[in-house]
Amino acid sequence: MFFRQGVLATRLGLVAGLAALLFAGCGSDDDGRALGPDSGQVRAEVTVDGQPFPGVTVTLNDGGQFSQTTGADGTANFENLANGTYTVSISGFDTNRFLFTRTSVPVTLDDTVGQVTVQFQGATVPTGRVTGQVTFNGLTPAQLPGETITVTLVPPTGSPVTGDLTGTSGEFTFGQLGVGTFTLRVARNGQVRQTTFALAQGEQLTLDLEFSQLPDAGTLPPGTPTGQVRAEVTAAGQPVVGATVTLTNGVQLTQTTGQDGVAVFDNVPNGTFTVTLAAFDASRFSFTTTTASVTLNDQIGQATVQFQGLLASTGALSGRVTFNGQAPAQIPNETVTITLVPPVGSAVTGDLTGTTGEYQFSPLQPGTFTVRVARGTELRQTTVTLGQGEQRVLDLEFSQMQPVP
Structure with a gap:
C-alpha cells in the first residue's frame, strides 16, 4: 500500500476534511514523481452564506495576470500553470451587499504541490432596519411612571437584543439586520406581548406597536428569572433535528432541537452554565466542539451558542x-x-x-x-x-x- x-x-473559514x-x-x-512542467492547477471557490457565488472576477497574478469569472457553481479554474508563487484575488462584487474577510491570498505551485484550492467564504452584509414606537393605550412609557418597559428583538439566528424603554418616548431602532423572520417582544412589569415580522435584504421597516393589540406571550410571576439560553445546531449549514442540548449549573436541564435545529431554555437565572450537545447521529454529522460556556448577568440576559458541524x-x-x-x-x-x-x-x-x-x-x-x-x-x-x-x-x-x- x-x-x-x-x-x-x-x-478561509470553516475547515472541511480532505479525502x-x-x-x-x-x-x-x-x-x-515530479509533476510535469506547466501542469499546475489553481481552483477558486467563492461562496456567500454557504451558497455558490457566480459572476465574481477571480484574478491570478505572478507578474502576468489571468482573470476568470466564477460560474453557476461559484468556481473558477486556472490550468496548465508553471511552478511559482501566485496571488489569487476576487473582485467585481457589490461590496455594499457582500462581505469577505479576505479577498486575496498567495499560493505556491511546485514539483510536490500541483493543485491548490482557495476558498473565499463571504456573507451578506446585514443592512436591514426596523424602527417604531411602543405605546400603551396611546400613552408612551414616559407617561407611565413606576413602570418597567423593555423591547426585545429575537432574530432568526443569533442572540436576542433587549433595549430599555422605561421613561422614554417609546421609540426604538434595531439596525444591521439580515434577512428572515424576527420576533419583537414588549414587556411591561413582567407581562410580555409579541409580534413577528419578516425582512427582505436591506429592507427598512417602520413598525409601531400598541401594547394592547399585541398577542399575549404570557405573564411572569414576580421574581421569575428572565434569562434565556438558545442553542443553534447546524451541519453543513442545515438544521440538525433531534439533537440533545443540556444546560448545566449544578442543576441539569435538557431540550431537544426542533425542525429549525434550535433548543431554547427560558426563565434562566443569572450564572455561568455549560451547554452540551449530544445524541446526534455521529455517522452523519461531525462537530469540532460539543460544549460551550455561557454567562448570564444583569447586563447579559440572553446568550446564544452555535454548534456548527459538517456532514x-x-x-x-x-x-x-x-x-x-x-x-x-x-x-x-x-x-x-x-x-x-x-x-x-x-x-x-x-x-x-x-x-x-x-x-x-x-x-x-x-x-x-x-x-x-x-x-x-x-x-x-x-x-x-x-x-x-x-x-x-x-x-x-x-x-x-x-x-x-
Missing part, C-alpha cells in the same frame, strides 16, 4: 483503472495518474504507473465528484455522485471515459 498526493488546500487517497498495486517503488466523511470510492482491458503495469513507459475532484475542497492526485490500477479514495463526504485519469498527455474523466456514507465501487475503462479537451 502506498500514498502519493500533490495537493495543497487553503481555506485520503490509497492505492493497492504491485511493481512500484515509493520515490516521489461526516464516511463515504468511499474504489475500483480499478484499465486501458482496453490492460492494467497500467502491462503498459511499459506510460505515466498513469488518477485525480479525484470533490464538490468542495482540493483535488487529490495519485500515481498508478506500473500498478494493477486499483485505487481507493476515502473518507468522502456526500456530493458529486469528478474522477480524472491521465495516460501520458491524454486526459479523460467521468462523474460520480455519492450519498451519505455510500461505499461505491467504480471500475474505469479509459477508452469509455469522456475525453477532456
Whole structure:
C-alpha cells in the first residue's frame, strides 16, 4: 500500500476534511514523481452564506495576470500553470451587499504541490432596519411612571437584543439586520406581548406597536428569572433535528432541537452554565466542539451558542483503472495518474504507473465528484455522485471515459 498526493488546500473559514487517497498495486517503488512542467492547477471557490457565488472576477497574478469569472457553481479554474508563487484575488462584487474577510491570498505551485484550492467564504452584509414606537393605550412609557418597559428583538439566528424603554418616548431602532423572520417582544412589569415580522435584504421597516393589540406571550410571576439560553445546531449549514442540548449549573436541564435545529431554555437565572450537545447521529454529522460556556448577568440576559458541524466523511470510492482491458503495469513507459475532484475542497492526485490500477479514495463526504485519469498527455474523466456514507465501487475503462479537451 502506498500514498502519493500533490495537493495543497487553503481555506478561509470553516475547515472541511480532505479525502485520503490509497492505492493497492504491485511493481512500484515509493520515490516521489515530479509533476510535469506547466501542469499546475489553481481552483477558486467563492461562496456567500454557504451558497455558490457566480459572476465574481477571480484574478491570478505572478507578474502576468489571468482573470476568470466564477460560474453557476461559484468556481473558477486556472490550468496548465508553471511552478511559482501566485496571488489569487476576487473582485467585481457589490461590496455594499457582500462581505469577505479576505479577498486575496498567495499560493505556491511546485514539483510536490500541483493543485491548490482557495476558498473565499463571504456573507451578506446585514443592512436591514426596523424602527417604531411602543405605546400603551396611546400613552408612551414616559407617561407611565413606576413602570418597567423593555423591547426585545429575537432574530432568526443569533442572540436576542433587549433595549430599555422605561421613561422614554417609546421609540426604538434595531439596525444591521439580515434577512428572515424576527420576533419583537414588549414587556411591561413582567407581562410580555409579541409580534413577528419578516425582512427582505436591506429592507427598512417602520413598525409601531400598541401594547394592547399585541398577542399575549404570557405573564411572569414576580421574581421569575428572565434569562434565556438558545442553542443553534447546524451541519453543513442545515438544521440538525433531534439533537440533545443540556444546560448545566449544578442543576441539569435538557431540550431537544426542533425542525429549525434550535433548543431554547427560558426563565434562566443569572450564572455561568455549560451547554452540551449530544445524541446526534455521529455517522452523519461531525462537530469540532460539543460544549460551550455561557454567562448570564444583569447586563447579559440572553446568550446564544452555535454548534456548527459538517456532514461526516464516511463515504468511499474504489475500483480499478484499465486501458482496453490492460492494467497500467502491462503498459511499459506510460505515466498513469488518477485525480479525484470533490464538490468542495482540493483535488487529490495519485500515481498508478506500473500498478494493477486499483485505487481507493476515502473518507468522502456526500456530493458529486469528478474522477480524472491521465495516460501520458491524454486526459479523460467521468462523474460520480455519492450519498451519505455510500461505499461505491467504480471500475474505469479509459477508452469509455469522456475525453477532456
